[in-house]
Amino acid sequence: MALTEPIRDPRQVQAFLAYYRNKGHLRNQVLVTVALHTALRISDILRLKCEDVYDFANCRIRKSITLTLTEKKTGKNKIIALHKNIIKALESYYPQAKQGEALIINLSTGKSISRVHAYRLISEAADAIGVIHKVGCHSLRKTFGYHSWSGGMSPVILMEIYNHSSYAITKRYIGVSQDDQNAVYLGINYTVSNSR
Numbered sequence: 001m002a003l004t005e006p007i008r009d010p011r012q013v014q015a016f017l018a019y020y021r022n023k024g025h026l027r028n029q030v031l032v033t034v035a036l037h038t039a040l041r042i043s044d045i046l047r048l049k050c051e052d053v054y055d056f057a058n059c060r061i062r063k064s065i066t067l068t069l070t071e072k073k074t075g076k077n078k079i080i081a082l083h084k085n086i087i088k089a090l091e092s093y094y095p096q097a098k099q100g101e102a103l104i105i106n107l108s109t110g111k112s113i114s115r116v117h118a119y120r121l122i123s124e125a126a127d128a129i130g131v132i133h134k135v136g137c138h139s140l141r142k143t144f145g146y147h148s149w150s151g152g153m154s155p156v157i158l159m160e161i162y163n164h165s166s167y168a169i170t171k172r173y174i175g176v177s178q179d180d181q182n183a184v185y186l187g188i189n190y191t192v193s194n195s196r
Contacts, residue, residue, distance in 0.1 A: 007126070016036070016126065017085070020125065021089075030086075032122065032125065033089040037086050039141050040080070042115055042141075115137065118137055119137050155171070
């Protein structure tokens, strides 16, 4: 099985986020938006219930409250603040949300969609926007890390988010390539400006 890679081009990430929004597929938009903004495993996203993100008693989305769940693989508690892009996607999806139901629901079964279905949705969007490398469910988790790292996020924080034991694992996981390293070497600038 080929390893999946992050989506490195920010324009492709934007196109990926817009794909289901532009098609009016709100559930699928919530799926990819949550995946790209939380670094959660797809199995954890598919376990989310509507009440994990919606405060039904007060008819609102949990904006200032963090989401808490126990990660399936590690068994650790994870607190995740809801990014403004997630909140925006959830606002559109709210009329379809029902307390006690899966957030990413399969309407024919009443349960969460399967991991295979999620993979197909992610692959469809990646193909449609022209991503040429291997993309799967883990690609969105890796994309979060790659762009966080590229934006200057501390490797220690990424290690904590991913529950990795070393930066070497995190670096390999998010796909830091020789090209990324070369850009650092070639971009260093020690020139002092003479403007005063």
